[in-house]
Amino acid sequence: MTGQGLLAGKVAMITGASSGIGAAAARLFAAEGAAVVLMARRKDRLEALAGEISAAGGRALAVPGDVTSGGDVRRTVEAAVERFGGLDAAFNNAGYATVEQSLHQTDDEVFDRTIDVNVRGVWNCLRHQVPAMLDSGRGGSVVNTSSVAGRYATGASAPYVAAKHAVLGLTRAAAADYGQKGIRVNALVVGSTRTEMMEQVLEGSAALEEVFVASQIQKRMAAPREVAEAAVWLCSERSSFVTGVAMPVDGGCGAQA
Numbered sequence: 001m002t003g004q005g006l007l008a009g010k011v012a013m014i015t016g017a018s019s020g021i022g023a024a025a026a027r028l029f030a031a032e033g034a035a036v037v038l039m040a041r042r043k044d045r046l047e048a049l050a051g052e053i054s055a056a057g058g059r060a061l062a063v064p065g066d067v068t069s070g071g072d073v074r075r076t077v078e079a080a081v082e083r084f085g086g087l088d089a090a091f092n093n094a095g096y097a098t099v100e101q102s103l104h105q106t107d108d109e110v111f112d113r114t115i116d117v118n119v120r121g122v123w124n125c126l127r128h129q130v131p132a133m134l135d136s137g138r139g140g141s142v143v144n145t146s147s148v149a150g151r152y153a154t155g156a157s158a159p160y161v162a163a164k165h166a167v168l169g170l171t172r173a174a175a176a177d178y179g180q181k182g183i184r185v186n187a188l189v190v191g192s193t194r195t196e197m198m199e200q201v202l203e204g205s206a207a208l209e210e211v212f213v214a215s216q217i218q219k220r221m222a223a224p225r226e227v228a229e230a231a232v233w234l235c236s237e238r239s240s241f242v243t244g245v246a247m248p249v250d251g252g253c254g255a256q257a
């Protein structure tokens with residue numbers, strides 16, 4: 001499993017790996033030859049996934065932690081370096097969203113939590129991943145998960161729209177800072193995808209689901225793996241001249257905005 005593939009020989013850190021897009025990415029990165037270091041808060045899920053990947057012949061390490069904690073993120077990067085000898089790629093994908101509400105009805109707590117997980121989380125990751133990539137002399141590739149809500153006011157909650165716009169800003173700033181140092185930094189502009197987060201946002205509403213589906217040219221939601229495929233490509237050498245981009249994986253949603 002590790003000798004060949006688009007990511008053969010690479011070490012990749014994936015946040016939000018306990019479910020949805022992150023879990024699909026963990027499986028796919030490993031199948032493409034990467035050693036994967038998995039981070040999220042739910043230890044049992046991470047360990048089960050790491051076990052599944054190892055049983056299939058891959059290399060995986062679960063490091064439970066919270067992306068809002070710089071210390072937890074640093075510990076995860078250190079674990080990657082200690083266990084697998086460095087860090088070549090990162091998929092900073094952990095995120096938090098709430099049900100849609102008007103701005104004036106949204107609590108300060110929701111604003112703080114949404115910014116903390118989505119923005120500070122990516123900030124913490126970049127702050128600790130980049131030094132490891134610079135130290136190795138091998139460079140690296142970082143992919144941050146934004147959203148169509150990072151490009152447009154999609155009707156998602158205002159803090160989430162603001163947070164995912166900020167993820168694109170951090171991505172571009174980091175790409176500019178490290179473009180000449182061998183580190184590429186890109187973002188995925190993700191459209192509606194069938195995950196636990198989506199289930200929570202829909203709250204069982206078939207009408208809301210229809211609205212989400214109708215916004216895509218393809219008239220369906222993505223499967224998590226379809227998003228993970230783009231992250232694999234951006235972390236691979238196949239995308240060697242791609243940096244600072246906000247790459248849509250949105251079923252054509254942005255084409256008709």
Ligand SMILES: NC(=O)c1ccc[n+]([C@@H]2O[C@H](COP(=O)([O-])OP(=O)(O)OC[C@H]3O[C@@H](n4cnc5c(N)ncnc54)[C@H](OP(=O)(O)O)[C@@H]3O)[C@@H](O)[C@H]2O)c1
Pocket residue numbers: 015016017018019020021022039040041042043065066067068093094095096097117145146147148190191192193194195196197198224
């Ligand atoms: N689904 C969509 O339609 C959609 C659309 C656009 C963008 N996105 C983005 O895609 C990313 C992945 O979401 P998903 O759809 O795959 O949802 P999901 O299945 O709910 O996954 C979210 C992941 O983030 C982790 N997470 C949340 N808070 C965390 C924290 N403080 N520290 C560490 N990990 C944390 C969760 O794990 P723990 O609970 O175990 O910590 C979980 O693994 C998010 O950034 C989301 O904003 C999703």
